[in-house]
Amino acid sequence: MTTSERTYQQLIEHLEQEHTQLAKELKHEMLLNTLVPSATAIEQADLNELIVMAKSSFIPNLFDLAMKMEKVDAAVCSIKLGMYGLCVDCEEEIELEELQADPAQPRCHSCRAHSRYHHDQ
Numbered sequence: 001m002t003t004s005e006r007t008y009q010q011l012i013e014h015l016e017q018e019h020t021q022l023a024k025e026l027k028h029e030m031l032l033n034t035l036v037p038s039a040t041a042i043e044q045a046d047l048n049e050l051i052v053m054a055k056s057s058f059i060p061n062l063f064d065l066a067m068k069m070e071k072v073d074a075a076v077c078s079i080k081l082g083m084y085g086l087c088v089d090c091e092e093e094i095e096l097e098e099l100q101a102d103p104a105q106p107r108c109h110s111c112r113a114h115s116r117y118h119h120d121q
């Protein structure tokens with residue numbers, strides 16, 4: 001295994017842990033804010049539905065949590081598809097140091113620079 005393969009492996013493990021943690025937090029917050037009728041309902045709900053629901057609640061911390069969850073979920077999906085580390089726009093490899101700074105980063109540096117949506121970099 002090369003150093004970069006090992007680094008990818010660590011980033012993937014980190015993302016999967018973060019995904020589990022965020023899903024737990026999101027469900028907890030949604031129950032606290034009674035956005036769902038019961039713990040059973042939330043366990044059976046689809047994660048994407050929960051994200052949409054949390055975002056449309058306009059409760060600030062829940063909204064932020066849902067945005068984070070959405071980003072990490074997309075990264076975890078790309079791992080499953082074998083596309084992790086590739087830019088969603090140009091499909092070039094995202095620089096490793098960018099991924100180390102933010103393992104859920106979906107875009108390479110140059111696409112981010114050109115993105116209309118860049119506001120947090």
Ligand SMILES: [Zn+2]
Nearest residue numbers: 087090108111
């Ligand atoms: Zn790109």
